Amino acid sequence: MTTEDQNVALVKALYASWHETKGDPRPFLDHTAEDATLHSLSGGAPGVEFTRRCGSKAEIEHYFSTLLRDFAMNHFTVDEVIANEDRVVVLCRTSWTSRLTGKTFETPKVDVLRVVGGKISEYAEYYDTARVEAAARP
Template identity: 30%
Template structure:
């Protein structure tokens, strides 16, 4: 795939995610997608490795059960050939304790035959785990 084709696919997929359009997101993923979300799975319900559409669907379900995404903004997309890096900012509210969460993340992707075949996300897992574990009272304004 050319750099331009990869960039179009990545942009289209991330724009779809930002709109909550998972059908379009999945259309951009290969059937044998390898999806990795960093973190300890005992602290972050969505952390781990997921293979194929069914397991990636489980990833998205775990995220949706735990987090209400309020904003999702792509800050930068860097593409070379069949590889891409995406930097994004997310603001959300945790369903578990009502606390707000704001974090930046970096994703590394690989494309083959017009589909994303590998996705790995990196973010401050410690911050997210601490916020998930915190009682709501800890972060309420005085």
């Protein structure tokens, strides 16, 4: 099995768990490097301040805990996982409901991860920021 195959298998398993548990971040955190970074397209916008750039595993853990405090996952559906060397791209769709406003949104999403030695060192997520931010606004 190539490193790309191992990375794809790992990422598929992590995303399957994420969907099945409706947001248990522990499998992701167990496979996150201490100095990992996370870039979210909303970049800390009002109502979704937790999306600001993260520069450590501890900050990523805070990102997940705040996301799950403020939003409830309806689904997280992976359509395709593509790898090139240590980069893994996840094409997916997701829907969440704001626990604060009761508003639901659905968005296509692309996640780009860097996986080195079985650990995620970079996360980047791209989605429809207007939908997410509108759901967070009262």
